[in-house]
Amino acid sequence: MSPADPAIRTPDQRLRVFVSSTLRELGSERRAVRAAIEQLNLAPVMFELGARPHPPRDLYRAYLAQSDIFVGLYGERYGWVAPGEDISGLEDEYRLARPGMPMLVYVKDGGEREPRLAELLERIRGDDRASYAYYADPEQLAELVRGDLATLLAERFTRASSPADEPVDSMDGTVELPAALTSLIGREREVEAVVELLSDDDVRLVTLTGPGGIGKSRLSIDAANRVHERFPGGIAFVDLSSVTDPALVPAAIASALGIIDIGDGTLDEKLRMAVRDRRMLLLLDNVEQVVDAAPAIRSLLTDAPHLTVLATSRILLRVSGEHGIELGPLALPDMRHGASVGRALAAPSVSLFVERVRAAKPDFELTEDNVEDVERICIALDGVPLALELAAARGRVLTPAELLERLDERLLVLGGGLRDLPERQRTIRSTIEWSTQLLTPSEQELLARLGLFAGGFTLDAAEWIGEGIPEGDILDDLGALVDGSLVRQQDRGDRAVFSMLSTVREYALDQLEPRPDSRALRDRHADYFVRLGELAEFELEGPTQLEWINRLAEEGDNLRATARHLLDTRQWKTAAHFAWTLYVYWWVHGHLGEVQAWMREVVDSGDELDDLTRATALYFTRAIAFWRDPDEWLVPGLGESAALFRREGERSGEALALISLGLALLGSREPDAARADEALEASLSLFREAGDTWGEAMALVTLGRVALFRQDVHAALARFDESLAVAKRQHDDLGEAIALHHRGWVEVLLGGFDVARECFEESLANSDRLHHDEGVAYALEGLTAVAAGSGDVARAGTLLGAAQVVRERTGLYNAPSFSFHQQYVDGILASPAAGTFEAARARGRHLHVEDAVAFAMQRNGADAAAAPS
Template structure:
């Protein structure tokens, strides 16, 4: 289409002087005055005003999806700068215009200029405003975006004019500054009095009060309203449409009906344009501006939940070349070009993935529209099947890699696609694909172990195993093992033992050495959770011996290192610190050989516990700090909590009981979030640490510090961890030692006995040192052990060393 050229201004003529006088006399279209105040856009208004006052910015385009509030923002900003434009601020409504040749004539009409006489209207417009300091607010430009070069020509001819444009599509002309308008932030207020902190919630309240003046936010409605605005993506138009429903529905009922968003988001004000009276029409307006290939890609991308990568879009959204597996879709699509177009139309948005690679997302209201269109075109079965196949392949490939290497970026990739993986599981579960369903559930082992929720993983695996009765024995064995690990991590030892036992039998029958090693390891975990550490050691030794027979040397090192780490933990639980240290160090050799960072971190933390309980606190903190790093990368809450517990013990020994309590509280919170117990090998030392902090702080202060730690953001927890510091010589107070001893009701003689146990003495040496009978010495030892809650002399000796019993005042009496 030919775009009319605008010549530069010439000298005034009788006609254009008359037109200019008409414009100066008030013939222009003023800014509309909205009937309701703009809410929660102060920062955006300030930013847009600043850009409008910047002489280098003469074409500013506010872009964003339909219903995000571009027009309201433009009007608010324009109202703020009226004094900056002495010749006026003019509103140009382009919503009824679809013919691109009418853009400039509509602009001229907004100034009161009429298309009369022989002279070109375009020339008369340029002449009339050539030296005028004017701001044009050009609203709804997306359907006439092909006319954008005309705006550039207008600016070239009129150096004092500034254009503020609203459009769902960027104009893509030189000199354009784009300002993306995002939905309202979805802050979650902790209580109704904090609701004002959430712009989205405030907007809902105000619009609900327009209909029901008695509407107020209570503790009961806060949760429902917060979730409603989240469900509609924080889009102002959608929030207003939802709030309009409060005329007939209370928030809790409205929330339940928003399972399907588009049918409920209708019934807007009658004075709004038709396209803004329902969200379906608002999104449909953008959809209709796409060409056929872009519409096809848009529909297909609606299958993704929570975003997608370019690779996923190219696999799922492009046309298949393999007609043997599925019907051929009719539209030829270049996916990258299509995604670019959809971004320009504000139907998808670009974001950075955790691995730095680009990800793309649709707002949920937009995605629902896309899914509806997909079903209307009869493509939903094909595209959903492609989606499931893609994510099954991704999960299996990633699972294979994670079995051999600790790769945080791979874990993060699975976490980023957690919602897509759930959707694929659900599709396979209901489409008669039981073996594929079980394969996918099994392959997500590392995602559920590291990130959880454990309960969700268990539910999917139980369901998949029940449906896949004809699956291969090896697949069932692998799935049973994963289910067992998730169960034992939640301390469900009965279910875990049954899974490991059945899986072990299948692996032995079918000669799967890796499966055999896995399940001996699993049975070792079960025994540890039952505090049967001798039996645990036997099972873990069997796992170690089998792992060393594997032909895959990388896998052999990973499996051996894991068995050795838990053998070290079992030895620690039995008070054998030298053996524990030896096992953890041997594990490190295997794990470092293949750079298995998860295993390395676990072994370092184990060595930290051993060093701490030997009294080498400086080395212990160094080991805890180094060991924690890989787990913070992948947010493995279970092992992070183990490291925090260990550092808490150091803080106690260094006279920092409040810091210790905060660390213990943070660890407790992490475990509770996923239903995890304290690691059984370290339970006794954990309980003693809690008792020591209780003795130092008292009941009320301990509870307050635990709660404070549980509520701390991750960054502050890490700060508490890293600032556990060595106290100056002689500055550690003796009070914690005294209080700790008194807490257990130890007699002076029992204090002496424990101190001598800590020096490595047996009953005979203790009796000789204290000039008592060997039998009496033995009785004192037993009584002391009962009071401090240990079941072995070695553990009692560790207690004495850790808690500096030899420094107790009674020892000098």
């Protein structure tokens, strides 16, 4: 461009943000960043935005020269090197950024970078002018850019509107907010909610609540930065963390505003005078310990009609006109489908942890080798930002695996942290202690007792454990704990469910442990869930089966804690009774192995056991893994269990033991079909005498298996049909799924593939609804045989691959299965279609469970192509 040519101007003369990146490779990222910049009312300066009467190199150099902030986006490509040039435009743009220009650099995680880009990024990493962050996808990138630009505006540009040689009048301009030294991750929804409220002229008081260390202060600063243009009278930040007397709050506000108190009038009068005509935002941080100042804050809002207050507190201020927003933990990674770097980084908790580790150890990378450990760290710490930051600070000397091993001692391991954190946040323990000092004695007592719950708990459970607290009102005290963010509440259907962060729970238990009534309170906690098991026992066998299974799944941690306490205190009778009442739940959710281990402790205790306890313990220790235990140990144990149940008059218990005895006799080295049939017929009679239709359906299925063992296919079909009818009358989804599965195999053996498919599909639907992974695997294997027998090789391979993964990921791969699909698979593998089958099986192994179920429900033969390649 010749000197006579007119200067190239950027598209907008607002504060300008130059965006450097390759174009086609990062098109989605560029669009996301452009939107983020415009949301802050800044001007994005991007190569594709300008007219093109000038050479590209002249264009981007001119644009860069006029810009205020440099944003660099880097993926895998180094970019085009123009003829006659030694470097790409991407590197040229970075080199031309003028000294002192803020530089924000974002690098896409993963992938294989071109060598010259890797070299450039190495130089950028060592450049102390540039901040350096990783991102997983355009959405996360946009969130990072918004947060970092907002922080940069607060740090560097709040005084930009005033001449350099004139001081800013803090009464008319923006009061600088504290500089945020870290980026805000995973909070876009909450930030937008706060910004929306602060942008409403009718909203005067917004309170951001949450427990200590959750990130309230950081988020409030970000939100305030985003709305600074709405408050020409300025934004004042008031840190109340060191203020313990509510009467001193006006003085703290006055000090933040620069108001001088020389005794020539009351401070309240000066404060009202200072703010009465200003459209300003007052950010009050850490209000909870001076919450009694709330009336004074409300009075100030009344006297200053253009004033808005944004407060952070562990509890609401409870004044009229208050709008509360609760801040919870960061979203956790979803590990149901295995560990993956890409999926992990999409979880804000992982993204935050990785970024903070990199601050301590710049060469840290999230890899396939360490991603599972990092995900488990984030889950163990409940996604609490402060906990994640404290843990990440140890990343300089501990690998993720080593840190994960030490999380049981995290109150010791995480005792350090950044020196510029407030003293009360150096450890999570001090944060919680500081918070609980604000509670009444009855609230503190309830908090300590609630620490006994290993997971969520209902109001009924809280009332049970809180009974007898002096001067306590459980509902009011629980409400206070919720208001104080020490307990969280969410609605599940028509029930309110409460929970505590694990770090809060640990603190509560520490308060309870040394007390003389600790054992009695733990007994009381266990009593609640023993009674819950008694309520659930028969509900698990009828029309409310799914509802109760889901409810018990929510209580899974508490159920385990109950069993562990009963065993540790040698309450063998209660432990066995508890295990027995929840038999169906343990089965459907795949916990019978745990129950077996628990009951082995009972049998091996050496203590004298009553008959019913021993019968139950023998049943669980023998019946659960009958295929792998020696006959000489298994059959006598089940026989003794049945005899002891009979002695106690427990017909259903005896019948269930006889079913397992029959299966053991069939599976022994020398199968005894006659004795097995005798045991099963006796079992059926006992269930019918007891009116136990659930057990009756199970006995009929087992008798059908004996018939198949004898190769009497039609007799087997009759038993399975009878079992299905009983299960349907009982509205027992599990019983129906089992009967349908067995019936499907009879139809396969008879060549009725269409009917077999219907049976397996219906069994699959029931198992999927119950989240019964074993049933899902069985149904997929049955449908594999149907597809193979019908000549659909690709579909058969896909279904088998999916079934294998379900078994492998749920620990079912070594269990014996009532399935005959392998003979059909072997036939394909011995044919020319083996290659097609194996390719489809590999695709099926990439299906998630829900995708595999959806695929299995499709009927046409072409749908195997829909499986991921």
